[in-house]
Amino acid sequence: MVDFLHVLGSPLSPLVSVGALQHWQALLVSSNVLVWMFIVSVLRFDVPAFTMWIVSLIDSRVLRPPGRGDTYWPSVSVIVAGRNPGAAIRRTISSVLDSGYPRVEVLYADDQSTDDSVRHARSFERSRSVRVFASAQHSGKPTNLNLAILMARGELAFVLDADAEIEVGTIHRLVAYFRDPRVGAVSANIFVRNASCNLVTRLQEIEYALNGSIGRLWHARLGMLPILPGVASIFRTSALRELGGYDTGLGDDTDMTIRMRKRGWRLEFALEARIWTDEPETMGRLMRQRIRWARNMVKVRIRKHADFINPRYGWDNTALALDNLVFRVTLPLCVLFAITWGLAVHGGDKPVLFTSLYFFTTVLVFCKVLIANDLARTPPLFDLALVPLYPPYRLLVRLVEALAILRELLRIGLYHPYVPRRIWSEIPHW
Amino acid sequence: MIERRQDLFRVLAIVQGLGGNVLPDWDRVSDRGVTYNARGEPLDDRDLESLVQSDHLERIFMDRISRCPWCRSHALNMREVCVSCKSPRIVAVQLLHHFRCGYVAPEYEFTAESDGRRCPKCHGMLRDRGTDHDAPGPHFTCQSCDSSFQVPEIGAVCLGCGRQTHSDDLQRIIYEDVYGYKLSPLGAAALRAGSLQPKQTEQLTEFDLPLLRRSVFMAFLDDERKRRRRFHSTFNVLLVTTEPPVIDGAAPDERALIETIAEFLTETDKLGRLDECQYLVLLPSVDSKTASALARKLSSDPSSILREWKLQAQVVVGLLDGAPTPEGIAASLRAVLADG
Ligand SMILES: [Zn+2]
Numbered sequence: 110m111v112d113f114l115h116v117l118g119s120p121l122s123p124l125v126s127v128g129a130l131q132h133w134q135a136l137l138v139s140s141n142v143l144v145w146m147f148i149v150s151v152l153r154f155d156v157p158a159f160t161m162w163i164v165s166l167i168d169s170r171v172l173r174p175p176g177r178g179d180t181y182w183p184s185v186s187v188i189v190a191g192r193n194p195g196a197a198i199r200r201t202i203s204s205v206l207d208s209g210y211p212r213v214e215v216l217y218a219d220d221q222s223t224d225d226s227v228r229h230a231r232s233f234e235r236s237r238s239v240r241v242f243a244s245a246q247h248s249g250k251p252t253n254l255n256l257a258i259l260m261a262r263g264e265l266a267f268v269l270d271a272d273a274e275i276e277v278g279t280i281h282r283l284v285a286y287f288r289d290p291r292v293g294a295v296s297a298n299i300f301v302r303n304a305s306c307n308l309v310t311r312l313q314e315i316e317y318a319l320n321g322s323i324g325r326l327w328h329a330r331l332g333m334l335p336i337l338p339g340v341a342s343i344f345r346t347s348a349l350r351e352l353g354g355y356d357t358g359l360g361d362d363t364d365m366t367i368r369m370r371k372r373g374w375r376l377e378f379a380l381e382a383r384i385w386t387d388e389p390e391t392m393g394r395l396m397r398q399r400i401r402w403a404r405n406m407v408k409v410r411i412r413k414h415a416d417f418i419n420p421r422y423g424w425d426n427t428a429l430a431l432d433n434l435v436f437r438v439t440l441p442l443c444v445l446f447a448i449t450w451g452l453a454v455h456g457g458d459k460p461v462l463f464t465s466l467y468f469f470t471t472v473l474v475f476c477k478v479l480i481a482n483d484l485a486r487t488p489p490l491f492d493l494a495l496v497p498l499y500p501p502y503r504l505l506v507r508l509v510e511a512l513a514i515l516r517e518l519l520r521i522g523l524y525h526p527y528v529p530r531r532i533w534s535e536i537p538h539w
Numbered sequence: 540m541i542e543r544r545q546d547l548f549r550v551l552a553i554v555q556g557l558g559g560n561v562l563p564d565w566d567r568v569s570d571r572g573v574t575y576n577a578r579g580e581p582l583d584d585r586d587l588e589s590l591v592q593s594d595h596l597e598r599i600f601m602d603r604i605s606r607c608p609w610c611r612s613h614a615l616n617m618r619e620v621c622v623s624c625k626s627p628r629i630v631a632v633q634l635l636h637h638f639r640c641g642y643v644a645p646e647y648e649f650t651a652e653s654d655g656r657r658c659p660k661c662h663g664m665l666r667d668r669g670t671d672h673d674a675p676g677p678h679f680t681c682q683s684c685d686s687s688f689q690v691p692e693i694g695a696v697c698l699g700c701g702r703q704t705h706s707d708d709l710q711r712i713i714y715e716d717v718y719g720y721k722l723s724p725l726g727a728a729a730l731r732a733g734s735l736q737p738k739q740t741e742q743l744t745e746f747d748l749p750l751l752r753r754s755v756f757m758a759f760l761d762d763e764r765k766r767r768r769r770f771h772s773t774f775n776v777l778l779v780t781t782e783p784p785v786i787d788g789a790a791p792d793e794r795a796l797i798e799t800i801a802e803f804l805t806e807t808d809k810l811g812r813l814d815e816c817q818y819l820v821l822l823p824s825v826d827s828k829t830a831s832a833l834a835r836k837l838s839s840d841p842s843s844i845l846r847e848w849k850l851q852a853q854v855v856v857g858l859l860d861g862a863p864t865p866e867g868i869a870a871s872l873r874a875v876l877a878d879g
Pocket residue numbers: 637639640641642658659660661662663
């Protein structure tokens with residue numbers, strides 16, 4: 110171990126000197142909170158990813174759906190709800206019609222756009238399998254998804270964001286999982302279309318590869334997929350209808366995932382079913398997005414579906430609920446607390462602790478990027494140059510999320526314009 | 540040829556006898572679906588169109604007839620059909636949206652109770668539209684294929700040959716405009732003169748006046764517009780309106796007026812008629828400043844004849860830009876006059 114660290118060379122010499130290593134061991138023994146939290150996170154977030162990779166080397170079938178290459182082609186209704194997507198809706202609809210899937214229709218429910226979105230969508234209506242519903246009122250995304258579900262005639266309903274694009278073959282790869290009658294829904298693999306825009310989008314590209322592609326892959330193979338992203342997930346239409354469609358309110362995709370899981374459906378993840386979407390290009394927008402996600406997580410997972418932890422929904426779901434409670438709520442709050450407290454008490458007198466944690470995190474991220482690139486063909490290898498920036502980026506995101514979780518737990522600033530006011534006053538607030 | 544002209548003059552006289560205009564009658568057994576009748580006697584629509592070509596009659600848009608693209612029959616039954624299976628067996632359904640749970644379904648799925656309707660998803664009550672539920676918009680379902688959609692397609696079935704037309708083939712349906720006809724100022728002048736304008740195909744002006752026939756004037760105007768698009772040349776148009784002076788008994792002398800206006804123009808300018816007592820002046824290669832100066836000069840000229848006719852001139856070239864056809868130009872100018 111010491112030899113290995115010596116090989117890494119002089120820039121890291123403060124970290125790899127024998128003295129520092131002893132210091133590191135001393136830290137471990139001293140049961141420093143930060144160190145233990147670090148070890149727990151590695152076990153939870155990194156070890157499964159490495160295991161997944163090793164398993165895939167032994168048997169690559171874990172990466173793909175069973176029965177690949179045959180002609181199992183159930184009819185698919187692509188369901189799009191949008192408000193003011195403008196001309197982007199043309200790209201979305203075209204990408205579906207050109208995806209090469211033989212039995213597909215597109216249903217676009219327009220949430221009373223104030224621009225010319227409806228005109229763009231209707232231009233596909235006459236000659237091809239596209240139908241548009243222009244709502245008379247602004248009712249929010251869940252209602253418009255429900256309208257489109259009502260109109261769907263496919264066995265499967267592929268919920269797609271109004272500014273997402275799919276590839277040739279994406280639908281083929283998604284539907285393959287439905288040969289198994291226990292599978293109720295499949296998540297697609299989301300790629301950042303505007304990754305080349307700037308540093309913020311590049312870092313998100315790495316994040317989507319590590320947490321999205323690789324994270325969801327091993328979760329799904331363990332039967333523990335925690336989310337069917339609203340951007341692109343495909344469902345059995347009958348399952349959606351049995352549930353009465355989406356519930357009104359925030360965090361509709363999380364909510365639908367849990368309701369599907371409660372019904373006992375298996376959820377899958379299709380690594381090779383790529384879809385492309387634009388992600389926030391400024392730090393401000395990105396943080397607002399993450400705050401919304403964190404708050405919705407608390408609303409839906411902690412409050413609305415507090416009973417999800419009950420073993421009557423199956424031990425896998427209990428495990429998932431516990432995992433969420435420990436790693437999505439408690440751990441970020443602990444990190445927030447530990448860092449504030451650590452800085453307040455120790456000030457800057459533990460540089461070795463922080464540099465050590467940073468060093469090991471960076472090495473882990475480096476390895477995971479290589480794994481993600483190997484398994485999911487994302488992120489591109491030149492993103493390796495950005496790996497040193499990734500730990501501070503994630504730390505910032507986690508801290509912002511922790512603050513948002515705290516605010517949501519304290520019910521500060523509950524309202525979000527995602528739900529129109531006239532409906533907000535009618536819905537239960539979890 | 541002379542006989543043909545006499546026939547047309549007779550038709551023109553009949554139109555005058557009908558009060559200056561002739562309107563179509565619907566007639567489902569005729570070939571075209573409409574006929575033109577003068578007190579029981581049929582008029583040939585080809586004669587009427589021929590008089591339009593020579594500017595003696597003007598068209599009045601009445602309606603549009605659709606014809607089967609396969610057999611040209613006008614007995615085409617157009618109706619709303621399903622977007623998927625093209626069946627006309629579709630029904631409009633009322634959708635309801637429950638705010639509380641987001642459920643959307645046809646009205647009949649929400650069971651009616653004494654104080655409202657009950658939601659099948661959350662078992663809550665729908666009592667007051669707008670407060671706890673609303674109707675997301677019009678909706679149809681097809682009873683043949685169970686498809687549901689918001690905007691039905693149009694489909695046609697021909698009662699003549701029985702063939703269906705829908706989707707892309709809808710563009711092949713033949714549409715024919717149906718017109719009424721009214722006497723034009725030139726037609727009225729021809730009736731007064733006792734014959735159609737001589738040598739109708741070669742003659743460019745109205746009788747012997749320095750006044751271009753309307754179709755000729757519009758052709759010149761169209762040329763100027765094309766030239767401007769291609770070579771960025773400039774031109775201008777004046778609209779001249781007058782009120783005929785009331786001289787007891789005698790018809791006002793339009794000839795003297797037109798000859799006076801013509802004296803103000805150069806040899807490249809063109810004077811044409813828009814309507815009774817309304818004229819257009821086309822000024823090629825003239826900028827708007829010069830055109831306005833000419834308009835002012837015409838409007839304020841002290842000569843007695845122009846004063847008698849209360850002549851007013853204005854620059855209208857800007858109003859013509861939107862109108863693609865001579866008919867459109869005439870219509871947009873008339874709209875200006877009506878406002879004015
Ligand atoms: Zn309800």
